[in-house]
Amino acid sequence: MLDARQSAIWKAMGLGPEWILRAEEDPSVPVRGVPKAIEAPAAPAAEATPQPRPVAPAPRVSRVSRASVTAPSQPVHASPITQAPRRAAQAVSPTVSSSMPAAVLPDHAASGWDSVKFFSQVTDGTWDQLKALLPDCHGCGLSETRTRTVFADGAPGCPIVMVGEAPGAEEDLQGKPFVGKSGQLLTKALESVGLQRGKDIAIINVLKCRPPHNRDPKPEEVAVCRHFLDRQLQLLAPKVLVLMGRPAASAVLGTDQAISRLRGKLFEIEVAGKKVPVIVTYHPSYLLRNLADKEKCWHDLLFVKRTLKEAEAA
Ligand code: SF4
Structure with missing residues (x-):
């Protein structure tokens, strides 16, 4: 049973009381009897997540060699390595792989900005x-239309790193990620499974x-x-990486598949020479528009916790 605080959090997330029994799916909760297999989620008929464009260099962008940068700045091979524990067994072809596109430099000759020097400092x-x-x-x-840049919430030492798409209006004003409505929902969702922003995440x-008017990020x-x-991921050295929404999945895994096809699977990328498990879930802004899928997000967060536990035990 949930205690009063947990019930308040669930209520704030819009989760119904019928969820209480599903606490047994959390491996941190003792399971009585035979555990019930979690069915693979049905793909939503029409997913409202913005459709990302495939990441590819724009015509005015030149690809450069970045020999001094280790993975993931180099192309990263990302492959689904397994299904989520307790899901119905479903073979995932080990040959399915995709490469994370390499970072590129803008045409600094046209812009008059010394991007080579700048990004070598970033690297x-x-x-x-x-x-x-x-x-x-x-x-x-975007440097001409932004109010503030948005760097990160949290720092190296947090075992889980979550990656979203881009700052929204509130984030642009405050200079912090996920502080608007979707950020508040994310915070509550994390709290509902006992994870804390800035400490665990x-x-x-x-x-x-x-991007102006919250349009999709452009490939360039x-x-x-x-x-x-790339550099943030190297420095954060996550034990588990969580990608929220298709643009983030596209940028890191190099895939444009729908979230409904990616979630529930465990992917893997290499960051600074270390293999990092990757889990894909919905972006909280999508959940604000599709309340019924909050439950799937909750399962994904439990999956993240289990994966972290396994990573820390390895
Ligand atoms: S979006 Fe990234 S590359 Fe573009 S101006 Fe901002 S920090 Fe620089």
């Missing part, structure tokens, strides 16, 4: 240096500047901003 920077460099970034056109975005923006994303 070799410490966490604090990266944070200090970010407001000076003019790597893409560090949160970053693929893009560090808000993602490709340039990847310098920051």
Whole structure:
């Protein structure tokens, strides 16, 4: 049974009392009798998540060699390695793999901005240096429309790293990720499974500047901003990486599959020479529009906890 505090959190998340019995699916809760297998989620008929475009260099963006950068700046092979524990067994082909596109430099000759020098500092920077460099970034056109850059919530030492798409209006004003309505929902969802932002979880975005009117990130923006994303992942050294929404999954796993097809599986990427388990779930802004899928997100977060436990025990 839930205690009063847990009940309040569940109520705030909009979770019905019928969820109480499903606490048995959390391995941290003793299970009586034969555990019930979790059915693979049915794909939503029409997913409202913004459709990401495949990440590819834009015509005015040149690909450069970044020999001094270790994975994931180099192409990263990401493969689903297993289904979520307790799910109905379903073979996932080990040959299915995709590469994380490499970071590129903008055409600094056209922009008059020394991107080579700037991004070489990013590539070799410490966490604090990266944070200090970010407001000076003019790597893409979003620097002209942003109010503030948005670096991260959390720091190296957090075992779980969650990656979203880009700052929204509130994040653009405050300079912090996930502080708007979707961020509040995310915080409650994490609390409902006993995870704390800033302690257990560090949160970053693929893009560090808000796209106007919250439009989808453009492939060339993602490709340039990847310098920051790659270095952040290296420095954060997550034990478990969680990708929220299709743009984040596309940027890190190099896939444009729907979240409904990606969630419930365990992927793996290499970060600074270490293999990191990757889990995909819905972006909280999608959940705000699709309340029925909150339950799936809750299962995903329990999956994250189990995966962290296994990673820490390994
Ligand atoms: S979105 Fe990324 S690459 Fe573009 S200006 Fe902001 S920090 Fe630089």
